[in-house]
Amino acid sequence: MKKAVTLDPNKTYQKLPDHREPIGLFVSPSQYIQGWGVIGMLGEYLSLCISGGVGVVITPGRYRVLGDRIEKSLSDAGLLAAHTIFQGESTLAEAERIAAFFRKSGQPVNALVGVGGGKCLDAARMAASRLAVPVVTVPTTASTDAPTAAHAVIYNEQGVFVDLEFCATNPLLVLVDLEVIAEAPPRYLVAGMGDAFSTFYEARCCMENPAARTTRGGRPTMAALAIARQCRDVLMEYGVAALEEIKGRRRGEALGRIAEANILLSGIGFESGGLAGAHGVAQGLTVCEDLHRNCLHGELVAIGVLAQLVMEKRTQEAAQAARFFKTVGLPLHLDQIGFDPARRGADLDAIVRSALGVFFIRYEPFELTADLLKAAILEADAFGRSMA
Ligand SMILES: [Zn+2]
Structure with missing residues (x-):
């Protein structure tokens, strides 16, 4: 082609x-x-x-x-x-x-x-x-x-x-x-929050790793990192309220905050801040036909966020993310996206291989092997189940 x-x-x-x-x-x-x-x-x-x-x-x-x-x-x-x-x-x-x-x-x-x-x-x-x-x-x-x-x-x-x-x-x-x-099904707004929630953690990873580059090839700026941090904070403050507004067909200020976070803050944050583990795992998950077909991008990114934070051993932030995902209805573990790792070992290996092929997953600050990534995905899954 x-x-x-x-x-x-x-x-x-x-x-x-x-x-x-x-x-x-x-x-x-x-x-x-x-x-x-x-x-x-x-x-x-x-x-x-x-x-x-x-x-x-x-x-x-x-x-x-x-x-x-x-x-x-x-x-x-x-x-x-x-x-x-x-x-x-x-x-x-x-x-x-x-x-x-x-x-x-x-x-x-x-x-x-x-x-x-x-x-x-x-x-x-x-x-x-x-x-x-x-x-x-x-x-x-x-x-x-x-x-x-x-x-x-x-x-x-x-x-x-x-x-x-x-x-x-x-x-x-x-x-x-x-x-x-506001007219779109709430699931879309929720998925957007999953995509947006990852932005700060990935931008921070890129900022801290001198080898990391943004999508267009430069280094992240402080502006992008500040925008990404604001994005996460807005999600935690207004996410639940925005959902209540659209479900109750009420017009309030929270939907505007979340639309701006999901589209503008997250958009600038990822493009000028850089991507890392969360999107690498999310992209890896799409090798499974059923996940690709049944899940929205942001739902897979939510799974990726927990894997990234577990890999980075940022336990408190992983718990904070899991609590947020639970309150807005994002998946915390693999069963919630219809994937049973115990029964689908070969698929899990394919996900790991595919994720390792995504260049920006290498911006994580350690030597990322297949064993390490697989262990992190499984550990994040167990952690997510414990928080569900
Ligand atoms: Zn995304």
Whole structure:
């Protein structure tokens, strides 16, 4: 499979300008707008920085519910708009299809707006790179921290991870409508909290290990670490309240705090802070077809957080994480994600092998062997069961 866009920021940012010290690197979206009903303002916000026309890539479900409002908002702001429905998988072929659609649309497309879940946003990001225009992301759940990032995850038609594709820059605008986020099933918000909770521990691991680099190849900055720490603190303070608000269909301040933590704080925190053990284990778990299919990313990351903290022998923080996971309904042990390690020894070995193949798991500050990682996953599992 050939990549149409081959930008490798790591090659540049890993260079040592004075042949000794790596650079610190902080990246973020240009604008982040969050509020109730902001989708109806999309066109006006965009008209501050874009003229002519925009393309919209949107999932079928979101088009039915939000299509009219988005189109009206764009046309009221004097922007021409064409849209295409996302076909369901973030593949290179889908990115090419979207780019070709807008090239042929006969209208100016000066930005590409993705509206939907993570895969739709990733396909929009890749298509925007091919059209050489900025991307605007409008996440419709707060389930991951991917909307702010400057790279997309490529899958094949079967939904299996293929590679990352880097974009030149982060999104021009990330627009988070709390009305839309509040309508999504609570499980998505909870999964987003799992993804976000890991951010501080992974960024700290990278900050403390001089060999570690962020996703784009620089060293973490203090700004990213501070944002990641704030992310964790906000989750512990407002996580339960945010869930109560959406379950009770009440509009309060906690949902906004958690949406910002899950999307903005976690997004900047991971991209400019770096990933480590928790995401390595989470990615390893996806080699099991059933886990890949049945679990949300953030649920697997929660399992990864406990494994990382157990490996790092940070017992108090592991207990704090487990208590938080329990109160918001994230998994604390493998049985809660439908995996019985006693019966699936071969699968567990495959998970360990796969996790060790993820480069950033090596940023953990010790020689990580298969035996050590397997022992940590099992120890974290036993610990999680004791806390459940
Ligand atoms: Zn993640």
